[in-house]
Amino acid sequence: xxxxxxxxxxxxxxxxxxxxxxxxxxxxxxxxxxxxxxxxxxxxxxxxxxxxxxxxxxxxxxxxxxxxxxxxxxxxxxxxxxxxxxxxxxxxxxxxxxxxxxxxxxxxxxxxxxxxxxxxxxxxxxxxxxxxxxxxxxxxxxxxxxxxxxxxxxxxxxxxxxxxxxxxxxxxxxxxxxxxxxxxxxxxxxxxxxxxxxxxxxxxxxxxxxxxxxxxxxxxxxxxxxxxxxxxxxxxxxxxxxxxxxxxxxxxxxxxxxxxxxxxxxxxxxx
Amino acid sequence: xxxxxxxxxxxxxxxxxxxxxxxxxxxxxxxxxxxxxxxxxxxxxxxxxxxxxxxxxxxxxxxxxxxxxxxxxxxxxxxxxxxxxxxxxxxxxxxxxxxxxxxxxxxxxxxxxxxxxxxxxxxxxxxxxxxxxxxxxxxxxxxxxxxxxxxxxxxxxxxxxxxxxxxxxxxxxxxxxxxxxxxxxxxxxxxxxxxxxxxxxxxxxxxxxxxxxxxxxxxxxxxxxxxxxxxxxxxxxxxxxxxxxxxxxxxxxxxxxxxxxxxxxxxxxxxxxxxxxxxxxxxxxxx
Numbered sequence: 189x190x191x192x193x194x195x196x197x198x199x200x201x202x203x204x205x206x207x208x209x210x211x212x213x214x215x216x217x218x219x220x221x222x223x224x225x226x227x228x229x230x231x232x233x234x235x236x237x238x239x240x241x242x243x244x245x246x247x248x249x250x251x252x253x254x255x256x257x258x259x260x261x262x263x264x265x266x267x268x269x270x271x272x273x274x275x276x277x278x279x280x281x282x283x284x285x286x287x288x289x290x291x292x293x294x295x296x297x298x299x300x301x302x303x304x305x306x307x308x309x310x311x312x313x314x315x316x317x318x319x320x321x322x323x324x325x326x327x328x329x330x331x332x333x334x335x336x337x338x339x340x341x342x343x344x345x346x347x348x349x350x351x352x353x354x355x356x357x358x359x360x361x362x363x364x365x366x367x368x369x370x371x372x373x374x375x376x377x378x379x380x381x382x383x384x385x386x387x388x389x390x391x392x393x394x395x396x397x398x399x400x401x402x403x404x405x406x407x408x409x410x411x412x413x414x415x416x417x418x419x420x421x422x423x424x425x426x427x428x429x430x431x432x433x434x435x436x437x438x439x440x441x442x443x444x445x446x447x448x449x450x451x452x453x454x455x456x457x458x459x
Numbered sequence: 460x461x462x463x464x465x466x467x468x469x470x471x472x473x474x475x476x477x478x479x480x481x482x483x484x485x486x487x488x489x490x491x492x493x494x495x496x497x498x499x500x501x502x503x504x505x506x507x508x509x510x511x512x513x514x515x516x517x518x519x520x521x522x523x524x525x526x527x528x529x530x531x532x533x534x535x536x537x538x539x540x541x542x543x544x545x546x547x548x549x550x551x552x553x554x555x556x557x558x559x560x561x562x563x564x565x566x567x568x569x570x571x572x573x574x575x576x577x578x579x580x581x582x583x584x585x586x587x588x589x590x591x592x593x594x595x596x597x598x599x600x601x602x603x604x605x606x607x608x609x610x611x612x613x614x615x616x617x618x619x620x621x622x623x624x625x626x627x628x629x630x631x632x633x634x635x636x637x638x639x640x641x642x643x644x645x646x647x648x649x650x651x652x653x654x655x656x657x658x659x660x661x662x663x664x665x666x667x668x669x670x671x672x673x674x675x676x677x678x679x680x681x682x683x684x685x686x687x688x689x690x691x692x693x694x695x696x697x698x699x700x701x702x703x704x705x706x707x708x709x710x711x712x713x714x715x716x717x718x719x720x721x722x723x724x725x726x727x728x729x730x731x732x733x734x735x736x737x738x739x740x741x742x743x744x745x746x
Binding site: 286 | 659
């Protein structure tokens with residue numbers, strides 16, 4: 189695993205902020221058991237912004253992500269990406285899961301062009317290979333294009349799945365605890381890589397995580413959610429300078445934010 | 460306790476109190492072990508038949524007699540005698556039965572594994588039929604199809620179909636939730652999800668079913684030939700057994716097992732080629 193050289197990061201000027209993903213008055217009720225999974229969720233993701241959602245299990249964050257990715261319809265509310273309502277899967281939504289889920293019978297590069305192959309056919313997938321190579325360079329996997337996933341480590345596999353998410357040039361990245369299956373050192377490293385990749389591509393990202401430290405180190409904003417019914421109780425702006433470094437975890441400010449979120453979530457545990 | 464350098468023993472060997480030793484069986488090459496076992500078994504066999512006469516030659520022929528018959532049958536097979544014809548008949552039976560079993564088994568397996576209708580309505584009937592002793596259907600097949608090869612093909616295919624159905628259906632279920640979500644999120648159609656995710660993921664299990672079917676199709680073909688007569692190897696075995704020619708029965712069974720081995724290892728070879736990414740279900744490098 190080679191760390192690519194750090195590149196200059198240009199923070200998005202506030203004036204340029206353009207809404208990418210807009211969610212308003214979103215609610216989701218499961219008809220089967222009349223469970224209100226989400227109620228009155230309002231959220232706007234701006235271009236180049238990194239937003240995380242934290243909360244205990246059952247707070248509706250997975251439901252929110254499924255609705256945002258078009259895998260599940262909302263009960264009521266407005267879900268609009270780039271001016272078009274989300275009514276199903278879309279090529280301008282990039283997703284990343286807890287597991288890398290690379291197909292073992294395809295090489296790394298074949299896995300990366302899979303979304304193109306499925307949507308546009310094999311010819312388009314072949315045409316996308318040069319782009320896939322560039323992405324592999326971006327994540328530091330340049331030499332592993334023709335290797336089968338069985339030979340990749342956990343972190344390398346997740347980097348390949350970052351490439352697969354980026355190949356269709358999505359407007360928004362939806363990340364479902366992407367590094368939670370990795371060991372802690374690899375996880376820290378991958379978080380820094382994710383920050384670099386997002387900054388380089390001006391990506392708009394939405395992360396669901398259990399790790400408060402991970403949320404704070406990566407995010408511009410954090411949504412804290414609580415269950416029964418699932419709702420956003422607080423939005424916290426993280427104004428740590430970018431690029432963020434792992435050393436920031438040891439600063440008092442960082443500790444204060446984490447303690448504040450833990451306090452918010454802990455209260456609910458006693459309710 | 461701290462050990463100063465001068466206290467350290469000059470001989471590093473004496474510090475080593477526990478070393479890992481490879482067990483005896485791991486140090487013996489496979490072929491030596493197999494040969495040794497064969498020698499032991501044949502020696503005991505020889506002992507209880509020729510040397511001591513404990514077991515009557517009608518029940519268990521001596522290794523020598525069996526070898527004589529092996530040579531006789533082998534000669535007949537090589538020179539294109541009536542036994543080669545019989546073996547060819549059985550081979551054709553097994554081949555067609557296996558093809559039919561694969562075609563029907565795979566189709567039913569996809570129906571059961573991919574559709575709710577198959578899972579809810581078809582599967583219970585398949586399970587019910589599978590629990591029946593399928594050999595009991597042999598007289599029916601003979602009544603329907605007569606005494607020639609087709610009734611044996613039908614019985615062998617009937618026996619071999621079920622493991623393929625079950626393994627295909629189970630294989631299609633084996634794709635993980637995350638993989639299904641991935642395919643859904645990249646807009647895959649149902650057909651694309653089936654052919655590019657579920658079938659490749661299920662291949663190792665499908666091949667397990669094919670191996671069981673390869674064994675079953677042999678059993679079915681020979682049973683059919685026992686019960687329905689005809690020209691096959693099964694009929695030869697039955698004839699020899701009815702004249703108490705036990706060495707011949709042994710020799711015929713040994714040659715028949717070569718056919719079974721050939722079928723089994725063809726499937727295993729195909730699996731190694733197709734499922735190159737999965738090495739978990741190979742037993743000790745044999746399969």
